[in-house]
Amino acid sequence: MMSVSTPLELALGMPKAELHVHIEGTLEPELAFALARRNGVTLPYPDEASLQAAYDFDNLQRFLDLYYACADVLRTRADFRDLMTAYLARAAADGVIHAEIFFDPQTHTARGIPLATLLGGLEDGLVEGQLRWGISGRLILCFLRHLSEDECLACLDEAEPLLGRIHGFGLDSSERGHPPSKFARLFARCRALGKPLVAHAGEEGPPEYITEALDVLGVHRIDHGVRAVDDPEVLARLAREGVPLTVCPLSNTRLCVFREMAEHSLPRLIAAGVKVTINSDDPAYFGGYLNDNIRAVQAAFGFDAATWYRLARNSFEASFATDAEKAGWIARLDGFFRQRGALPA
Numbered sequence: 165m166m167s168v169s170t171p172l173e174l175a176l177g178m179p180k181a182e183l184h185v186h187i188e189g190t191l192e193p194e195l196a197f198a199l200a201r202r203n204g205v206t207l208p209y210p211d212e213a214s215l216q217a218a219y220d221f222d223n224l225q226r227f228l229d230l231y232y233a234c235a236d237v238l239r240t241r242a243d244f245r246d247l248m249t250a251y252l253a254r255a256a257a258d259g260v261i262h263a264e265i266f267f268d269p270q271t272h273t274a275r276g277i278p279l280a281t282l283l284g285g286l287e288d289g290l291v292e293g294q295l296r297w298g299i300s301g302r303l304i305l306c307f308l309r310h311l312s313e314d315e316c317l318a319c320l321d322e323a324e325p326l327l328g329r330i331h332g333f334g335l336d337s338s339e340r341g342h343p344p345s346k347f348a349r350l351f352a353r354c355r356a357l358g359k360p361l362v363a364h365a366g367e368e369g370p371p372e373y374i375t376e377a378l379d380v381l382g383v384h385r386i387d388h389g390v391r392a393v394d395d396p397e398v399l400a401r402l403a404r405e406g407v408p409l410t411v412c413p414l415s416n417t418r419l420c421v422f423r424e425m426a427e428h429s430l431p432r433l434i435a436a437g438v439k440v441t442i443n444s445d446d447p448a449y450f451g452g453y454l455n456d457n458i459r460a461v462q463a464a465f466g467f468d469a470a471t472w473y474r475l476a477r478n479s480f481e482a483s484f485a486t487d488a489e490k491a492g493w494i495a496r497l498d499g500f501f502r503q504r505g506a507l508p509a
């Protein structure tokens with residue numbers, strides 16, 4: 165007898181892309197303490213359990229303070245490789261076949277770690293991920309918006325000789341009080357380089373930050389963007405223009421952007437016709453990887469198979485890969501659903 169897959173089984177098993185994950189946010193307590201020992205660094209917590217107990221955030225800044233403190237254990241090329249490999253192993257187990265991964269060079273170069281060291285280590289991990297699990301990975305350099313535009317311009321100067329190894333540029337860190345328009349000159353330079361661009365906007369910040377990211381920075385995707393529902397015009401524009409949102413459900417509930425999953429704007433975004441994708445953001449800090457996000461969303465909203473198919477398809481369509489790569493991945497997705505008699509009409 166043919167077994168019929170439930171929508172959750174389909175969503176967990178389906179091939180998918182992850183487009184919003186910060187590599188520093190994949191640092192699990194166990195690896196943090198192993199690297200601290202390896203490098204003779206002292207973490208501000210005595211053991212893994214007390215570090216984990218500190219993962220009780222009531223806003224973005226509380227999380228960022230701990231996230232930057234833990235990043236101090238990352239020192240050598242091997243550390244960055246191990247971090248990347250650990251993430252890719254978990255992503256592969258969740259059916260991720262393509263990942264576009266953020267890294268924050270300023271967090272490390274400010275501590276005296278050369279950009280070439282961290283980039284080399286992250287790439288070593290990507291090579292291993294491709295060989296061991298067949299995952300395709302790209303790196304997106306994120307600027308820290310709590311710093312000045314001049315500091316970010318200096319970071320771009322440093323990155324210019326390594327541009328062939330950087331797929332795109334993004335903007336992250338503390339959103340409130342740091343609007344996209346603060347980085348108009350920086351993104352004008354990034355645009356001139358012809359790379360894909362993204363920015364965190366509308367996570368804690370207002371819908372106007374989404375509009376600024378599109379109109380002033382010229383980004384191709386919005387990271388989070390979940391507060392678009394607060395402004396019907398912004399919401400309609402995202403749908404009309406097909407602007408993808410990289411939504412991170414567990415992150416949003418952990419950082420109290422929404423009190424609980426049932427209040428998340430995800431179903432409203434989908435209903436409005438926005439090209440939504442589901443992602444893990446900082447999985448070591450927010451309670452899980454991509455499939456943990458899918459389980460939490462499904463428990464709250466009970467989406468049907470067609471909605472999960474659409475979300476996976478969006479993840480490929482919204483990626484910064486070639487048309488040929490996207491077509492190949494979508495064919496794999498179709499094959500997965502067809503084999504289970506679940507390919508939507």
Ligand code: HPA
Pocket residue numbers: 186189224336337338339364367415445446
């Ligand atoms: N928002 C802003 N900056 C970040 C995040 C986030 O969720 N994670 C890592 N840096």
Ligand code: ZN
Pocket residue numbers: 184186336364387445
């Ligand atoms: Zn993020």
